[in-house]
Amino acid sequence: MPSLAAVYLDHNASAPVPEELFPESEKLLKQGFANPSSIHEAGRRSRRLISEAAEHAAAFVDCDPEDVYWTSGASESNSWALHSAVQSALEKNPSRVPRLLISAIEHESVQLAAKALAARSDSRAELHSIPVDADGVIRVEALKTRLARDADWDLISVMHVNNETGVIQPIEDVVAAARSHGVPTHVDCVQTLGKIPISLKRLGANYATFSGHKIGAPKGVGFLAIQGEGKRLTALVHGKQQKGLRGGTENPVSVAMFGLVLSEMGKGRLAYPKGLEAWRDEFEAKMRDAIPGAVIHGKRARRLPNTTYVGFEGIDGDGVLMNLDLEGVAASSGSACTSGSVDPSHVLLAMGCDKAMARSSVRFSSGRNTAWPDFEKVLEVLPGIVRRMRGL
């Protein structure tokens, strides 16, 4: 059994901490132990680490540092944004039912948070979905038509880049359309961070979600950035920290690590390999040559250069993943969060794939340490796996 995957192509699920940051991490572990709310020097040092990280984060996504709220990660940020929008609507008018417009391809943490708000007896929020086309792109025209007819929404939530397909969403158009009708927006930027430049000020979204571990910070740290009218946040986790809006002692070490990664990236370090897009295209072309009936999802859309999401007619994607694992290749089926139990991807179903195709799909996502031989290894073993499984 290989102790560690020789080939790691699952960066959209999580990325390793860059080794060049190990010495700095050790320093942070020593420096950032104290409670940042304490009045002594050690506490102030922890506080300073968090403030500096907020500056790095704000500089990287172009927002104000005081509008950065640290969370445990993207799921909390997503839940918090939806919760806040609904609470804010209820405060304005307790007798009106809050209304949420959520894209059909949002991450489960958004979908489930919205469902929970719909099920809650005090909010009973109404949920509506924004459709996507066959390539997994939000149908902006459908959204605009809907808004022209009915603009009474408390939040529109659309992700910047889909984590499964890597398809880039026309987020500027979505936010502009929402703003022209005075509807607040939430953008889940988890897969964008470090891959596509983002300016929250220019974009104008009210809430934006970010996660650390997708770009090399440790797991368990993320932030929610807010801006615009009202800047409404309602606490989900209670306590006096972070202006009383997000309780819990901040995690100076992880937050500082996240800040450090962003600061390094801002300086052009920790860059992704230049060849990523060319490799992906060659990888996909060779895979389609070697494996009849391999379908690349979102092929015609603008995509991140690091993501290939492919379906293999007639077989079970989980079986492919297990076989790849036994060959030392780490990949995943769309969303890794529910590993084990495999429901067909809601993203692929929303794109019009049938259940069998959705179940047969596997995602390869490259990252900073990826090199062409990683793809070669996949090309060496994958056709045989698919052929054998299809032959059973």
Next chain:
Amino acid sequence: MTTQFSGAAGRAAQGNGKRVLVAMSGGVDSSVAAALLKVQGYDVIGVHMQLWDQAEKMPKKSSGSCCSIVDAGDARRVCDILEIPFYVINARDQFQSDVIDYFVGEYLQARTPNPCVMCNNRLKFSFLLRKADELKCELVGTGHYAKVMRDHSTGEMRLCKATDPQKDQSYFLFGLKQEALARAVMPLGDFLKANVRRLAETFNLPVADKKDSQEICFIDEGGYKGFVESRSAEHNRPGGPIVNQEGNILGHHAGLYRYTIGQRKGLALGSPDAQDFYVIGYDLALNALIVGPEKELFRKSLNANNCNWIGRLDFTKGIRATAKIRSRHDEAPCLITALNNEGVTAEFDGPQRAITPGQAIVFYQGEVLIGGGWIQGLTEPVSTKLKASAGRQQGATAQL
């Protein structure tokens, strides 16, 4: 870090590096089975079948009579300790259609199902064999207490009782075909349960002191009735009359699924003469439950079908064997006569108590399991003289 498992493959040649998929529930037995196979030099892959929706509350956490539904967490921990790959495989649809639907369906037809047998036939040695193919595993290993071996004179596979008579699970495996047996490994067949627990401790498996239970793994303390009720339409389990063989109506039943042959409790019969009556049969056409004195439970002859024979057998003169009519029945001698391709009659030397349709009858010659089938009913069924019109009327009343 070197552990007792990291160097194991080099020490033993028995497994010879053959890849085996081990079905891991997370219980003691399958965990020790995986550990033994690893030590014997097999290339072991642990697989946990997910049988229920995670969101749905697990009906029960226990190690069951034949296997167990435990959450994947324990199986995962064991595989970490054994340093073997571990995967969770979604088997919800298969479990639903092949085990749960069958289980509920049988009760609704007044039969008493055996879901463990069905789970072995359809899940562990069918569905999981296909998964083994997918993962290039020659073999499927389980923690069953039974022995699988090849008869070198005929080349055929044999299935035999386990060394531990208290734990023998061969009964539940009668449905395995030659192809499945040829790929099955059951390393616990030679062990006593107590030794398996000791082995679990020796291997430092965190499951060593998990307790055994003798119930169906997915049925909780609420019992099977609530389970059947929550999974079937009310009109499919109508109430009706309780009658004796003479056709006298002695009471009402609230659905035939609530009763099993040989049951005495819960009949609530008014007549003082009927106080020690037992369920002795059903009349499905009348939707009637037939009761009678205990002696009526003792019968000698039954019909079974959907049989599976392990190896070639010659039925021309009938076959002498011993048989179990339920998992915890003491084997009794009988003569098997073939009725047609798959059906047989089993004529016991002496009467057996509570022969129950829906249960499996499993035949042995000594230690060797030669085959089995599903009990259809008595060769001479219990009947009632109740008139059809009276039965329906009574049924209607009982439903009110």
